Amino acid sequence: MAEASLAAMAHPAQTDMKTKTTAPPRMHQPLASRRYTLEIRQHMAWRWQALILAAALGVGFAISAAILVAAGVPADELANEFVVQTFLDGQNLRAVLFQAAPMILVGLAGAIAFRARFWNLGLEGQMVWGAIGATAVSMWQIGPENLRLPLMFAAAVGCGLLWVLGPAWLKLKLGVNEIISTLMLNYMAANFLLHLVYGAWKDPKDNFPYSPQFRAFERLPELGAGVGSAILLAGIVALLAWWLVGVSRVGLYLRFVDANPRVAHANGVPVRRTIYGAVLLSGAMAGLAGFAVAAGQEGRLTQAFYQGYGFSGILIAFLARNNPLAATVVALLVAALFVTGRSLQVFYQVPFSMVQLIQAIVVVCVASSDFFIRHRLRRVGADIGTNTAETAA
Amino acid sequence: MSGSVILNWLANTPDFAVPYALAALGLIICERAGVLSLGAEGLMLVGALVGIGAQIALGQPVVSLVLAMLAASLVSVLFAVMVIWLRVNQVIAGLALVFFCQGLTALVGSMADWTNHATEGIGTMALWPLSLLPGVGRLFEQNAMVWLTLPIFGAVAWFFARTSTGLRLRAVGENPQAADAAGIRITAWRFAAVLAGSALVGLAGAYISVVSTKLWIAGMTGGRGWIAVGLVIFARWSPWKALIGALLFGCIEALIPQLAAAGVQLPQYFVMMTPYAVTLGVMVWVALGKRSGDDEPGALGQPYVREERR
Numbered sequence: 001m002a003e004a005s006l007a008a009m010a011h012p013a014q015t016d017m018k019t020k021t022t023a024p025p026r027m028h029q030p031l032a033s034r035r036y037t038l039e040i041r042q043h044m045a046w047r048w049q050a051l052i053l054a055a056a057l058g059v060g061f062a063i064s065a066a067i068l069v070a071a072g073v074p075a076d077e078l079a080n081e082f083v084v085q086t087f088l089d090g091q092n093l094r095a096v097l098f099q100a101a102p103m104i105l106v107g108l109a110g111a112i113a114f115r116a117r118f119w120n121l122g123l124e125g126q127m128v129w130g131a132i133g134a135t136a137v138s139m140w141q142i143g144p145e146n147l148r149l150p151l152m153f154a155a156a157v158g159c160g161l162l163w164v165l166g167p168a169w170l171k172l173k174l175g176v177n178e179i180i181s182t183l184m185l186n187y188m189a190a191n192f193l194l195h196l197v198y199g200a201w202k203d204p205k206d207n208f209p210y211s212p213q214f215r216a217f218e219r220l221p222e223l224g225a226g227v228g229s230a231i232l233l234a235g236i237v238a239l240l241a242w243w244l245v246g247v248s249r250v251g252l253y254l255r256f257v258d259a260n261p262r263v264a265h266a267n268g269v270p271v272r273r274t275i276y277g278a279v280l281l282s283g284a285m286a287g288l289a290g291f292a293v294a295a296g297q298e299g300r301l302t303q304a305f306y307q308g309y310g311f312s313g314i315l316i317a318f319l320a321r322n323n324p325l326a327a328t329v330v331a332l333l334v335a336a337l338f339v340t341g342r343s344l345q346v347f348y349q350v351p352f353s354m355v356q357l358i359q360a361i362v363v364v365c366v367a368s369s370d371f372f373i374r375h376r377l378r379r380v381g382a383d384i385g386t387n388t389a390e391t392a393a
Numbered sequence: 394m395s396g397s398v399i400l401n402w403l404a405n406t407p408d409f410a411v412p413y414a415l416a417a418l419g420l421i422i423c424e425r426a427g428v429l430s431l432g433a434e435g436l437m438l439v440g441a442l443v444g445i446g447a448q449i450a451l452g453q454p455v456v457s458l459v460l461a462m463l464a465a466s467l468v469s470v471l472f473a474v475m476v477i478w479l480r481v482n483q484v485i486a487g488l489a490l491v492f493f494c495q496g497l498t499a500l501v502g503s504m505a506d507w508t509n510h511a512t513e514g515i516g517t518m519a520l521w522p523l524s525l526l527p528g529v530g531r532l533f534e535q536n537a538m539v540w541l542t543l544p545i546f547g548a549v550a551w552f553f554a555r556t557s558t559g560l561r562l563r564a565v566g567e568n569p570q571a572a573d574a575a576g577i578r579i580t581a582w583r584f585a586a587v588l589a590g591s592a593l594v595g596l597a598g599a600y601i602s603v604v605s606t607k608l609w610i611a612g613m614t615g616g617r618g619w620i621a622v623g624l625v626i627f628a629r630w631s632p633w634k635a636l637i638g639a640l641l642f643g644c645i646e647a648l649i650p651q652l653a654a655a656g657v658q659l660p661q662y663f664v665m666m667t668p669y670a671v672t673l674g675v676m677v678w679v680a681l682g683k684r685s686g687d688d689e690p691g692a693l694g695q696p697y698v699r700e701e702r703r
Contacts, residue, residue, distance in 0.1 A: 038698070040698075071500070071504065119484060121488070170676075170677060170680070174677065174680040174681065175680050176676050176677055176680045177623075177626065177676065179431065179484065179622075180619060180622060180623045180626070180672065180673075180676055181673055181676060183616070183619050184616075184619070184620075184623070184669040184670070184672050184673045185669075185673070187615075187616050187666070187669040188666045188669050188670060191662040191663070191665050191666045191669075192662065192663075192666070194662045195660060195661075195662035195663065198662070199660075199662075311488075311492045314488060315492075318485060351499060351500050351503045351504065353495070353496045353497075353499030353500045353503070353611070354496065354500055355496075356492055356495060356496035356499070357493065357496030357497055357500055358496075359492065359496075360489055360492040360493035360495075360496055361493065363485070363489045363492070364471070364475065364486075364489050364493065367475065367479075367481045367482070367485050367486060367489060368474075368475055368479045368481060370479075370481065371478075371479040371480060371481070374480075375480075
């Protein structure tokens with residue numbers, strides 16, 4: 001009651017009006033005359049944030065499930081295919097880990113670059129070059145046998161890094177939009193890959209468009225139980241990335257640069273060097289992902305191994321909010337989606353492009369849900385509406 | 394190179410230039426209203442798929458092209474809701490749209506079995522009396538869409554430069570605060586611009602599948618949507634410059650088969666890189682020649698929030 005009288009004192013006109021009408025004509029009030037306003041939410045409890053995120057994921061999965069059912073997957077098989085078969089079956093779980101290694105690496109590559117506000121959409125191109133670098137070491141038999149794998153590793157890192165150096169320089173020196181430049185370099189790298197596997201590097205044994213098989217010492221060894229060491233490599237890189245952005249000084253610089261480059265510069269943060277470092281590291285990690293596919297999965301250079309990784313890397317970084325550890329978890333889930341997608345392709349003839357569609361739907365839902373975390377819809381001046389309705393009457 | 398090769402090359406140029414021109418024009422409409430539309434690659438795929446689907450089902454090119462435009466507009470509603478109402482980062486939303494469309498069109502195309510299903514295109518139309526000129530006359534025998542592209546450009550250029558509606562649209566992209574204060578409804582204008590621009594982008598995609606190649610292959614636009622995004626920056630958001638840029642890219646793309654036909658031995662995959670390399674070169678060239686008075690729409694890429702002070 002005390003509250004009501006306080007409000008009445010604050011808005012005398014309002015009470016005046018209310019005393020006149022016993023029942024405000026709310027029922028017939030047109031919706032348009034009610035006024036809503038959007039407010040920026042400064043803070044939201046993490047529980048609510050998690051709830052909204054879960055709701056967004058739920059909506060995304062529901063839409064995806066509906067599309068899968070429409071494409072001919074029996075509805076009662078969905079849970080079985082996605083959860084039971086993928087995570088509880090030993091062989092499939094190994095397949096997920098196998099798939100996850102390059103996925104984690106591209107996810108981290110995306111996250112590091114986006115932290116420096118650089119839209120590195122060239123992950124696929126850098127990955128292609130990483131694989132080309134590693135394969136070149138194998139093809140030309142550079143170095144002794146026991147040093148071969150480290151040399152391939154170094155070549156992959158170097159090639160990935162060099163392929164992103166151009167866009168980074170063009171952006172920081174000339175202000176060339178990195179979205180277009182990195183994408184164009186993807187197409188060029190893909191064509192160069194075709195040039196190699198259909199030309200000089202074609203396997204002489206059979207006439208298929210891939211390079212000769214790597215020798216045993218040029219492939220990433222198994223850890224045992226059918227799990228390759230590529231996943232260990234990815235885990236180590238993830239921990240290093242976490243240390244870099246979470247603990248080290250560079251991580252602090254990156255947060256500074258992300259928040260406001262000009263203020264960062266004024267405070268003595270080496271802005272350009274930080275951006276260069278992050279972007280080159282991103283390219284190096286993407287190159288490493290190419291190495292993980294070539295030396296860990298295929299055992300040779302193939303013509304389309306990179307497809308789908310570029311978008312997945314961006315998606316992983318986005319969903320993980322550029323956090324390396326979260327990116328590792330998301331990458332595992334995306335890898336599981338890839339594995340499930342392949343089995344759906346075999347058992348239900350669902351095209352593999354379904355995997356890309358599901359990823360896109362999830363991104364759309366999560367990106368849209370951010371709105372509800374950052375804004376609140378508040379009804380204001382409801383009585384203004386009543387007022388106009390009254391004067392009209 | 395003999396004269397006939399050059400003539401062939403020039404005669405084929407418009408066919409390659411039209412998709413770039415229409416897509417760039419659609420993007421200009423969108424971006425003039427302040428919405429950064431990176432989704433062109435995806436919307437072109439939607440247009441290409443729906444165009445070929447309608448062509449297989451109905452066989453009426455005009456109907457196919459119109460349906461493709463409507464489909465691209467419909468899909469772009471998703472993008473418009475995301476960036477205009479929900480204020481999603483326009484880069485993220487654009488990328489998501491591209492990947493969504495890539496997945497969707499590949500899925501629908503293979504499930505409906507439209508892949509590599511050849512259709513009849515549209516016939517050529519001679520521009521009388523220029524087509525009667527000796528020698529160069531065949532430059533003026535192009536399909537109807539090539540000729541239609543020119544009035545579309547004229548209409549859009551006139552719309553932006555000479556009509557008050559066009560001025561309003563530009564105001565929305567240039568300074569939404571001022572436009573809002575002048576009583577222009579930002580949200581409605583941006584929605585309209587996205588839908589109209591996307592229709593043209595969809596038409597560009599449908600041109601590739603229905604008129605040029607006459608068949609559907611998943612991912613057949615091959616980065617042309619991204620090149621169009623670069624082209625818009627090159628054209629400094631001006632329709633006529635975009636047309637010139639599109640002709641430049643058309644020239645380059647038309648040259649590739651001509652060289653092969655003339656027996657010039659070039660490494661195939663390096664030749665296929667040229668459109669992308671030229672795009673990159675053009676972007677660098679634009680950046681080098683950047684003038685102080687920037688032609689970029691002032692509020693490009695920024696969501697408009699009335700309640701927020703800047």
